[in-house]
Amino acid sequence: METHSFIIKDVKPVDINVTLSEVKNTFSNLTYTHLPVFENNQFVGLISETDAACFDSNKKLSDYRYAVEMFFVTPETNWLDIIEAFAKYNCNIIPVLDETNNYLGYFELSDIMSLFNHTPFLNENGSIIVVEKGSRDYSFSQICQIIESNNGKILGVFISKQEENSTQTTIKIGHESLNEILQTFRRYGYEIISSHQEDKLTENLRERSAYLDKYLNI
Numbered sequence: 505m506e507t508h509s510f511i512i513k514d515v516k517p518v519d520i521n522v523t524l525s526e527v528k529n530t531f532s533n534l535t536y537t538h539l540p541v542f543e544n545n546q547f548v549g550l551i552s553e554t555d556a557a558c559f560d561s562n563k564k565l566s567d568y569r570y571a572v573e574m575f576f577v578t579p580e581t582n583w584l585d586i587i588e589a590f591a592k593y594n595c596n597i598i599p600v601l602d603e604t605n606n607y608l609g610y611f612e613l614s615d616i617m618s619l620f621n622h623t624p625f626l627n628e629n630g631s632i633i634v635v636e637k638g639s640r641d642y643s644f645s646q647i648c649q650i651i652e653s654n655n656g657k658i659l660g661v662f663i664s665k666q667e668e669n670s671t672q673t674t675i676k677i678g679h680e681s682l683n684e685i686l687q688t689f690r691r692y693g694y695e696i697i698s699s700h701q702e703d704k705l706t707e708n709l710r711e712r713s714a715y716l717d718k719y720l721n722i
Contacts, residue, residue, distance in 0.1 A: 507586065508579050510616060511600050513609040517542040518551070518565065520572070525561040527551060536597045540610065541565065541572050547599060547607040549574040576601045579608065583619050586611060625660030630676045634664065634697040635689050639671045642694075647673060650688045654681040672697060 517540035518527055530539060531553045538550040549572035551565060559568050576599040577586050589598055596613040620626060635647070644661065651658055657678035665672035677685065686696055 507581070507583050507611070507616065507619070510611055511579070511609040512612055512615075515539070515597075515610070517547065517607065519543070520548060520566045520569070521564055523561065524556060524559045524563055524565060524568075527556045527565055528561060531556060537595045538573075538593075538597050540597075540599050540607065542607070547576070547601065547605070548572060550595075550597075550599065552595075575599075577611065578602065583616060586616050587620075590616070623660065625676050628659050628676075630657075630659050630678050631682055631700070632698060633675045633677065633682075633686070633689075633700075634672055635675070635694040636670055636672045636697050637694045639666065639669060642671045642673065644673075646692065647675065650692060651675065651677055651685055654684045654688055656680055656682075656685050 515534065515536065518530060520541050520543040527539065536553070538552050539556075540547060541549050541551055543566075551568075551572055555568070555571045559571075565572075573593070575589065575593050577589055579600060579602065581589075586598065590596065590613050597610050598613075599610050600608045602608055647661060648658060657680065659676040659678065661673060661675045663671060664674040682700060686700065689696060
């Protein structure tokens with residue numbers, strides 16, 4: 505997906521020689537977690553609001569150079585990698601540099617996340633299935649094969665939870681053959697974590713449980 509149009513230049517980077525009082529004042533007027541920092545008109549990293557709040561307001565930002573973090577993306581960075589960078593650095597603003605390390609502006613988290621809203625995973629009708637299997641045994645190719653062999657249409661799939669011994673995968677599919685897909689997952693050793701009205705196995709178990717309760721209460 506195209507991200508160039510999301511580059512913003514509204515916030516002016518702070519110079520590394522300004523006082524922390526100025527940095528804090530800039531943060532107070534914004535909702536960003538970080539601010540870009542320049543030295544001699546060149547990007548040298550970012551200062552976080554959390555760090556700035558702890559520093560002496562009368563000192564210069566250059567006195568805390570060690571707290572200036574260097575991270576950025578480029579205009580060619582894939583939007584999923586950009587989202588990963590936001591998560592990795594726990595920020596809602598991330599600088600964009602060109603191939604010669606010139607500062608072009610920044611991406612804002614909410615703008616990049618809006619791209620996700622336009623993917624089939626979110627904007628097409630379908631059913632969400634969450635399956636779980638041993639971390640050594642699950643397979644994306646097998647998951648896709650199970651769905652497609654039952655004439656299902658895959659709208660999206662991702663690992664939503666991973667532990668040492670198990671992995672949960674969230675899948676969005678078209679509404680076709682949902683019960684058959686669920687039963688096939690079970691035959692291949694996947695546990696169905698999500699609940700579905702179309703799940704005939706669950707319905708049968710519910711009926712048997714009700715029958716057993718009725719029998720025990722005779």
